[in-house]
Amino acid sequence: xxxxxxxxxxxxxxxxxxxxxxxxxxxxxxxxxxxxxxxxxxxxxxxxxxxxxxxxxxxxxxxxxxxxxxxxxxxxxxxxxxxxxxxxxxxxxxx
Numbered sequence: 001x002x003x004x005x006x007x008x009x010x011x012x013x014x015x016x017x018x019x020x021x022x023x024x025x026x027x028x029x030x031x032x033x034x035x036x037x038x039x040x041x042x043x044x045x046x047x048x049x050x051x052x053x054x055x056x057x058x059x060x061x062x063x064x065x066x067x068x069x070x071x072x073x074x075x076x077x078x079x080x081x082x083x084x085x086x087x088x089x090x091x092x093x094x095x
Contacts, residue, residue, distance in 0.1 A: 001062065010059055017080045019073050023064040027057040030084060038085060050081040057084075 006013055006026065014029030034056045041049035054068055054077075067073045 006062060010062070013059060015057075015080075015084060017067070017077045019067060019076055023067050023073065025054070025063045025065075025067045025077065026059045027054070027063075027084070028059060030057055035085070042085060046082070047078070050078055050085075053084070054081055 012028045015027040017025045
């Protein structure tokens with residue numbers, strides 16, 4: 001399935017995380033309802049928080065869920081999952 005076909009069938013898809021061996025995990029764009037519990041946990045248990053985020057956003061029909069089930073594969077995508085959380089943070093500046 002091409003990226004265009006995936007976007008047409010799953011309009012909420014936001015990210016594709018690919019492991020070194022080519023396994024892909026397609027993720028929906030996160031909403032504040034998904035991010036809220038992740039942000040609350042990320043300071044004291046980041047791996048569990050990012051695992052919950054991945055399961056909440058994953059599109060199982062087109063993803064290789066082995067990425068989330070295998071420890072080595074999951075640990076390899078942690079930086080990308082963390083990047084999704086960082087993208088959603090904002091900066092406030094006092095004027």
